[in-house]
Structure formats: structure tokens, C-alpha cells
Amino acid sequence: QAVTRHQAENASISRGLVESNHAGYTGGGFVNYDNAAGSYVEFTVTAATAGPATLTLRYANGSTADRPLAITVNGTAAAGALPFAATGAWSTWATRTTPVTLAAGANRIRATATTAAGGPNLDRLDVETGAAQAGRPA
Ligand code: GCU
Numbered sequence: 374q375a376v377t378r379h380q381a382e383n384a385s386i387s388r389g390l391v392e393s394n395h396a397g398y399t400g401g402g403f404v405n406y407d408n409a410a411g412s413y414v415e416f417t418v419t420a421a422t423a424g425p426a427t428l429t430l431r432y433a434n435g436s437t438a439d440r441p442l443a444i445t446v447n448g449t450a451a452a453g454a455l456p457f458a459a460t461g462a463w464s465t466w467a468t469r470t471t472p473v474t475l476a477a478g479a480n481r482i483r484a485t486a487t488t489a490a491g492g493p494n495l496d497r498l499d500v501e502t503g504a505a506q507a508g509r510p511a
Contacts, residue, residue: 374501374502374503375421375501375502375503376499376500376501376502377418377419377499377500377502378497378498378499379416379418379497379498379499379500380399380400380401380496380497381403381404381414381416381495381496381497381498382400382401382402382403382404383400383401384404384414384415384416384417384498385414385415385416385417386404386413386414386415387411387412387413387414387415388406388407388409388411388412388413389404389405389406389407389412389413389414389491389492390404390405390407391403391404391405392404392405392494395433395435395462395463395464395494396464397433397464397465397466398466398494398496399431399496399497400496400497403433403494403495403496404492404494404495405494406440406486406491406492406493406494406495407486407491408489408490408491409486409489409491410486410487410488410489410491411485411486412485412486412491412492413483413484413485413486413492414483414484414492414495415481415482415483415484416481416482416483416484416498417479417480417481417482418475418479418480418482418498418500419478419479419480420475420476420477420478420480420500420502421477421502422477422502423474423475423476423477424474424475424502425472425473425474425475425502426472426473426474426475426500426501426502427470427471427472427473427500427501428444428470428471428472428473428482428498428499428500429468429469429470429498429499429500429501430442430457430468430469430470430471430484430495430497430498431466431467431468431495431496431497431498431499432457432460432466432467432468432469432492432493432494432495432496433460433462433463433464433465433466433467433493433494433496434457434458434459434460434463434467434493434494435459435460435461435462435463435464435465435494436459436490437459438459438490439456439457439458439459440457440486440488440490440491440492440493441454441455441456441457441486441487441488442454442455442457442484442485442486442487442492442493443455443484443485443487444471444473444482444483444484444485445481445482445483445485446473446474446475446476446480446481446482446483447476447480447481448481451471451472451473451474452471453487454487455469455471456469457469457492457493460493463494466496475500475502482498482500484498
């Protein structure tokens with residue numbers, strides 16, 4: 374399998390800011406989604422071949438409520454409202470994994486806030502392709 378890493382601060386951001394005021398992020402910072410439904414981060418991920426992949430999003434949620442994100446791949450829904458539960462502090466980071474299907478070539482993977490609170494703080498996306506997705510033989 375192959376894993377590629379994509380930092381949120383380098384992605385395309387609609388209604389969000391790159392910040393670095395909470396420790397524990399990787400790369401140069403993280404994205405603080407605006408507190409609004411519809412704010413999003415969109416990653417461009419290139420896949421050598423079409424097929425299944427596993428997304429792992431690293432995030433922090435120092436609020437007390439879920440900050441769900443809708444995941445689309447090339448405009449098609451992959452997860453309607455993936456939960457990003459409270460992590461206890463904005464400097465406490467966790468991961469959330471979800472399966473998708475990628476096309477060969479460039480893919481637009483968008484994570485859109487579905488509630489008025491906006492998304493969690495988003496650090497990065499790891500994309501695993503190939504044989505070792507969860508539930509599949511290696
Ligand atoms: C705080 C926190 C931000 C976070 C925001 C939110 O302001 O410092 O990093 O994004 O809460 O509720 O979304």
C-alpha cells in the first residue's frame with residue numbers, strides 16, 4: 374500500500390483560517406474552520422489507479438460537541454456527516470478514518486462543515502491506497 378500526506382494548511386480553504394496557536398499540529402499549522410455550515414477544506418489527491426482508499430483526518434475539537442464534516446470525492450458524497458467528537462482540548466489531536474473510492478489521476482476531496490459551529494481544527498489528511506485498507510486482506 375501507499376500513504377500520501379496532505380497538510381490542511383496547504384489545501385484549498387473556503388471560510389477558514391490557517392492558524393498555529395494550539396500545540397501539537399504537524400507541518401506549518403492547521404485550519405480553523407469558520408463557525409459556519411458550509412465552510413470547507415479541499416485537498417487535491419492524485420491516485421495512480423482507480424479504486425478504494427482510506428482517508429485519515431487528524432483533528433482537534435476543544436468544544437464539547439461533535440463537529441461533523443461531510444466528505445465528498447469529486448463532488449460525490451462519500452460520508453454524509455462524519456463525526457469529529459470532542460477531544461477535550463484544542464491542543465489534543467485525534468484521527469478519524471473513512472473509506473472512499475478514488476478515480477485515477479487527480480481527486481478533489483472536500484471536507485465540509487455541516488453545522489453552524491463549523492468544523493474541528495483540521496491538521497492533515499493521510500490517504501492510503503492499495504491492498505491494506507481496514508477489513509481487506511493485505
Ligand atoms: C476557539 C479556538 C479555535 C477554534 C474555535 C472554534 O476559538 O481557539 O482554534 O477553531 O474555538 O470553536 O472553532
